[in-house]
Amino acid sequence: MKSSNVFPTFHVAVASILGYLNYEYNMRKSYTLASELKFYKEVNVGQVKGQQLMDAGSVTFSKESGLDFGKAMGFRDGDTYCVAPITNGDANLLVYDFWAIGRERCVWRLSPDRHPEKFSRQEDLMSPDRL
Structure with a gap:
């Protein structure tokens, strides 16, 4: 694997994890309450x-x-x-x-x-x- 491919892949993985955590922490409870x-x-x-x-x-x-x-x-x-x-x-x-x-x-x-x-x-x- 080339080193030039490692950094973009790593950044995409970190961004995905942070986006999911942001949703869980900030949005999931609000969305669930609003949908009910x-x-x-x-x-x-x-x-x-x-x-x-x-x-x-x-x-x-x-x-x-x-x-x-x-x-x-x-x-x-x-x-x-x-x-x-x-x-x-x-x-x-x-x-x-x-x-x-x-x-x-x-x-x-x-x-x-x-x-x-x-x-x-x-x-x-x-x-x-x-x-």
């Missing part, structure tokens, strides 16, 4: 409690759902972080179990008439690209 989470569709926040969805990995809300910007709050520490309860239409709920969170997306604070942007789909309420 459930998907819930058309959740009506007026009828479902947050405790019922503690195993949720993804939630889409009913068409009546929306954000209650009157109860929204924000906090600034460099970035602006904000939360708003997800409600069922205009109904006042006794308990708000579902909240939308955002960073640098607090449009209700910036708008003098407090009319936020409209969401085109229910998934937009919680999609990661809106955070």
Whole structure:
């Protein structure tokens, strides 16, 4: 075996071992946890409690759902972080179990008439690209 072939082979073997160890140490547990989470569709926040969805990995809300910007709050520490309860239409709920969170997306604070942007789909309420 030529010495010029030994080093590339050695490096490929070491890289493969390190890649596998990286996966086992950093990704396997996260992937396993994420793959075991459930998907819930058309959740009506007026009828479902947050405790019922503690195993949720993804939630889409009913068409009546929306954000209650009157109860929204924000906090600034460099970035602006904000939360708003997800409600069922205009109904006042006794308990708000579902909240939308955002960073640098607090449009209700910036708008003098407090009319936020409209969401085109229910998934937009919680999609990661809106955070």
